Amino acid sequence: MRQYVKGNRDALRQIIDRYQTDLMRFLIRLTGSRDAAEDAFQETFLQLHLSASRFDTSRRLRPWLFTIAANKARDGLRKKSRQPLLVLSKPVGESEGTEMVDLLEIDVPTPSDGMLSAEQQRLVDRAVSQLSHPLREVLLLAYFQRLSYAQIADELGIPLGTVKSRLHAAVASFAKFWQQVASGDNSEDQHR
Amino acid sequence: MKESASPDGSYPRLTAADEHALEWLLDHRLDPAGTPIEIAPRVQQLARVLSMAGEADVPRDDALADAVLDRLAVITSKSFVLSDADEDAVDAAVMTGMDASRVPSVLRDRAKRVTSLVALLDGPEIGHDAALTDRVLAAIESTEAPIETEKPVLARLSGRLADMVSIAAVLLISASVVWPVMSTVRTNAMRNANQANLAVAGVGLGAYAADFADHLPRVRTPEQQRRWWDVNPHMPRSNASNLFSLVRLQYTPEQALKSPGNEHAPTGPLPADAVDWQDIRQVSYSYLLPIAGRNEASSVGVVLADRSPIMLRLLAGEVPDISENSPNHDGRGQHMLRGDGSVIWSTEPRTQYGDHIYLPRSVEQAVEFRRWQMGMPAWHTPELRHYADVFLGP
Numbered sequence: 001m002r003q004y005v006k007g008n009r010d011a012l013r014q015i016i017d018r019y020q021t022d023l024m025r026f027l028i029r030l031t032g033s034r035d036a037a038e039d040a041f042q043e044t045f046l047q048l049h050l051s052a053s054r055f056d057t058s059r060r061l062r063p064w065l066f067t068i069a070a071n072k073a074r075d076g077l078r079k080k081s082r083q084p085l086l087v088l089s090k091p092v093g094e095s096e097g098t099e100m101v102d103l104l105e106i107d108v109p110t111p112s113d114g115m116l117s118a119e120q121q122r123l124v125d126r127a128v129s130q131l132s133h134p135l136r137e138v139l140l141l142a143y144f145q146r147l148s149y150a151q152i153a154d155e156l157g158i159p160l161g162t163v164k165s166r167l168h169a170a171v172a173s174f175a176k177f178w179q180q181v182a183s184g185d186n187s188e189d190q191h192r
Numbered sequence: 193m194k195e196s197a198s199p200d201g202s203y204p205r206l207t208a209a210d211e212h213a214l215e216w217l218l219d220h221r222l223d224p225a226g227t228p229i230e231i232a233p234r235v236q237q238l239a240r241v242l243s244m245a246g247e248a249d250v251p252r253d254d255a256l257a258d259a260v261l262d263r264l265a266v267i268t269s270k271s272f273v274l275s276d277a278d279e280d281a282v283d284a285a286v287m288t289g290m291d292a293s294r295v296p297s298v299l300r301d302r303a304k305r306v307t308s309l310v311a312l313l314d315g316p317e318i319g320h321d322a323a324l325t326d327r328v329l330a331a332i333e334s335t336e337a338p339i340e341t342e343k344p345v346l347a348r349l350s351g352r353l354a355d356m357v358s359i360a361a362v363l364l365i366s367a368s369v370v371w372p373v374m375s376t377v378r379t380n381a382m383r384n385a386n387q388a389n390l391a392v393a394g395v396g397l398g399a400y401a402a403d404f405a406d407h408l409p410r411v412r413t414p415e416q417q418r419r420w421w422d423v424n425p426h427m428p429r430s431n432a433s434n435l436f437s438l439v440r441l442q443y444t445p446e447q448a449l450k451s452p453g454n455e456h457a458p459t460g461p462l463p464a465d466a467v468d469w470q471d472i473r474q475v476s477y478s479y480l481l482p483i484a485g486r487n488e489a490s491s492v493g494v495v496l497a498d499r500s501p502i503m504l505r506l507l508a509g510e511v512p513d514i515s516e517n518s519p520n521h522d523g524r525g526q527h528m529l530r531g532d533g534s535v536i537w538s539t540e541p542r543t544q545y546g547d548h549i550y551l552p553r554s555v556e557q558a559v560e561f562r563r564w565q566m567g568m569p570a571w572h573t574p575e576l577r578h579y580a581d582v583f584l585g586p
Contacts, residue, residue: 012329020320020324020325024324025314028315045328046332049332099271099272101273104301118316139313142286148391149283167282167286168273168279169273171309173272
């Protein structure tokens with residue numbers, strides 16, 4: 001990054017190449033589609049280009065890049081459809097209830113099982129797609145970036161307690177949705 | 193109405209006043225009638241945003257609308273929650289960078305389940321796509337905003353004597369800059385290590401509390417710990433021995449309680465039968481003292497922090513400076529572990545509520561009274577009395 005700010009144009013290509021696969025995997029999970037991920041990817045590096053001279057080179061580039069990417073993905077989703085998940089006509093207070101999830105009761109393939117099959121990948125896609133964007137964002141940042149609660153809060157500009165409660169909800173929801181799609185139960189598909 | 197979002201569009205959030213207004217509106221089923229006058233304008237604005245700004249005179253406020261909709265989505269849809277044990281396991285997994293093997297044994301099985309679950313997110317391998325890089329570079333090229341580059345130093349210099357003097361000056365300055373840069377790297381490394389230590393200790397404290405009915409580790413009663421500063425490896429009477437029990441009971445690795453900023457911290461393993469550190473200088477972190485029988489920490493209360501400079505000064509026969517920061521960071525500041533497991537950095541030895549973490553409230557009040565008597569300005573903003581006093585010591 002320092003090289004790019006100094007005027008070395010090739011440095012940007014090296015940065016894009018270095019982070020391409022990790023960032024695209026993160027964005028495809030976050031947006032749910034390769035096209036939207038590519039748009040966000042492009043917007044991310046455009047933002048990096050525009051902000052390069054202001055970047056504090058003592059900071060790590062990777063978390064900064066992933067945070068920009070998460071913001072760009074969110075902007076893209078916002079443009080595409082404005083929070084379609086919420087039914088405003090539903091009276092406030094008529095919650096459908098809260099269900100406790102016990103992770104020890106969720107059947108999850110262990111890492112030793114190796115790469116997931118294409119069918120399993122499709123099921124994971126479906127489970128992830130049922131998460132609301134804020135939950136998906138925190139879950140993916142925590143996983144792909146291994147960021148602490150404080151770092152996620154700092155990067156996203158939201159209170160630490162919100163990060164924590166969102167991650168708890170994200171893990172619970174993802175576990176439940178995974179269980180449902182893996183067992184072929186689609187009845188909860190509408191819940192997000 | 194909203195807090196300023198960062199230029200890169202980080203996630204919007206409401207101000208405390210807007211949060212309060214939103215809570216009121218939600219409690220009253222989105223009906224702004226009867227709103228208390230002091231929050232009426234905010235509630236009216238929220239209600240109009242919620243009705244999706246059909247009126248032309250309401251400016252579009254994406255951040256506010258997002259925050260409101262996010263909150264509504266939570267309360268109007270079915271939600272799934274984790275058990276307390278699973279929440280602790282998620283916290284522990286996050287703190288250890290998703291490495292379940294580093295999670296205390298009591299939570300390890302659940303943490304493994306967490307990491308296996310989130311590992312599903314990995315997705316298939318994505319091959320490198322050179323065409324994508326080309327497309328991104330082309331898009332950047334087509335923008336009309338060139339990056340502000342730094343001009344090479346040598347290009348700005350001609351062969352004039354004045355420039356030669358400049359080059360010499362630059363070289364001299366560079367030499368003087370190298371050391372501070374190295375020093376900064378060392379400082380940051382030390383700060384990161386201390387932050388990680390407190391996070392690991394936080395996991396240990398959480399696991400201990402889970403096993404002992406939400407109580408923090410206490411090996412002796414407050415009465416038995418009247419000499420709470422008296423560190424003795426064979427007699428668990430100091431406050432440090434309370435924290436040390438995390439090591440004895442294997443909730444926390446001893447390395448996590450040794451700060452790299454403490455030159456007296458033992459480098460080798462501790463004796464197997466030790467119940468406390470060898471002496472007070474070995475204590476790297478200061479722990480919440482059991483005041484008036486209190487043995488629990490609030491979620492925002494500070495439980496543990498870099499070691500106190502106050503007791504070290506007193507025991508050395510010196511007059512303590514109440515504004516002094518922990519010696520673990522050469523007086524720059526200190527990390528504080530809060531009851532919710534988060535670790536924060538502060539350049540003052542005070543909590544967000546103005547509470548001095550290394551002094552009991554009675555001493556703080558005495559200091560303020562003395563300053564008032566001497567006509568000096570108040571040392572800090574008045575501490576909020578309804579918060580339990582935080583007092584950390586060795």
